[in-house]
Amino acid sequence: MTYDHTPVTVADKRAVVVGGTSGIGQAxxxxxxxxxxxxxxxxxxxxxxxxxxxxxxxxxxxxxxVTCDVTDPDSLERVRDRTVEELGGVDIVVASQGAISRASVQDISDADWDFVTDVALDGVRRVTQCFAPAMEEGSIVNISSLAASLSMANLPAYSAAKGGVEAFTRAAAKELSPDVRVNAIAPGFVITPQNADTYAEGTEKRERIDERTPLGRVAEREEIVGAAVYLASDAASYVTGEVVTVDGGFATSAF
Structure with a gap:
C-alpha cells in the first residue's frame, strides 16, 4: 500500500533570501x-x-x-531581475532583513524609530511589492519576532515593526491569493554570531531565558530552518496568512 502526499522540500525551487548573509537569514x-x-x-x-x-x-x-538595500526599491528590482535572468524565475522569497534600536518608549528618537520601521516593516512591504508580480504559485516567508506579541523593554520600534509585519503578512496573504502564499515565522531567542555574547551560557540574561523556556534553552539558528522549508514547500500549499512561532514554548510560559 502506498499513500500519496506532498513532501516537505524546496528541491529544484529558486529562492531569494533578503538579509540572507547573516543570522537567521543566512541559516x-x-x-x-x-x-x-x-x-x-x-x-x-x-x-x-x-x-x-x-x-x-x-x-x-x-x-x-548581488547586493540590495530594502530601503531602495531600485536595488530590490535589480536582485529580482538578475535572479529571473540567471536562474529562470523566483519561487520563494524570504524577508529576513533586520534593524534594531534599544531605547525606551519615552527616549527613542524620530531618527531611530524611522530607521527601524523603514528596514523591518516598510522593507517587507517593498520586498513583497517587488517580487510578488514575478512569482507563479510562489511563497513569501517574512521573519517576525516574539517582540510582536510580548512586551520587551526598550524595543518599542522593533516591537511595533514586527507587529506590523504580522499584520501585513495577513493582509498580503488575502490579496495575493491564490497565486502567492504569504506567511511569517516568529522566532524566540536564537543564538547568532551577532548576539552570541549576549546569550552566552552563564550570563544573567541567558539564565532567565532558559528558566522560562519549557525546552530549557535558547535556539541555534539552524532550528528555524525547518519552519522556513515547510512554509516555502508545496507541502504547505494550503497554508497562508499564518505566523508560525518557533520559541521552545517561551510564549506559553507565564513563569
Whole structure:
C-alpha cells in the first residue's frame, strides 16, 4: 500500500533570501541550498554576499552575487531581475532583513524609530511589492519576532515593526491569493554570531531565558530552518496568512 502526499522540500525551487548573509537569514539560505534549491542570499554588503555565495555553491546551489538595500526599491528590482535572468524565475522569497534600536518608549528618537520601521516593516512591504508580480504559485516567508506579541523593554520600534509585519503578512496573504502564499515565522531567542555574547551560557540574561523556556534553552539558528522549508514547500500549499512561532514554548510560559 502506498499513500500519496506532498513532501516537505524546496528541491529544484529558486529562492531569494533578503538579509540572507547573516543570522537567521543566512541559516535559511544554507538550509534551502542543502535541500536542493538554488538560492540568492542578498544584503547591503558585497563582501558578505560573496562569502555566502561561495558557501551556497559549495552546497550545490546556483546563485547570483548581488547586493540590495530594502530601503531602495531600485536595488530590490535589480536582485529580482538578475535572479529571473540567471536562474529562470523566483519561487520563494524570504524577508529576513533586520534593524534594531534599544531605547525606551519615552527616549527613542524620530531618527531611530524611522530607521527601524523603514528596514523591518516598510522593507517587507517593498520586498513583497517587488517580487510578488514575478512569482507563479510562489511563497513569501517574512521573519517576525516574539517582540510582536510580548512586551520587551526598550524595543518599542522593533516591537511595533514586527507587529506590523504580522499584520501585513495577513493582509498580503488575502490579496495575493491564490497565486502567492504569504506567511511569517516568529522566532524566540536564537543564538547568532551577532548576539552570541549576549546569550552566552552563564550570563544573567541567558539564565532567565532558559528558566522560562519549557525546552530549557535558547535556539541555534539552524532550528528555524525547518519552519522556513515547510512554509516555502508545496507541502504547505494550503497554508497562508499564518505566523508560525518557533520559541521552545517561551510564549506559553507565564513563569
Amino acid at each position: 535559511i539560505a544554507y538550509g534551502f541550498a542543502s535541500e536542493g534549491a538554488d538560492v540568492v542570499a542578498t544584503s547591503r554588503s558585497q563582501e558578505k554576499v560573496d562569502e555566502t555565495a561561495e558557501t551556497l555553491r559549495d552546497l550545490g546551489a546556483d546563485t547570483v552575487n
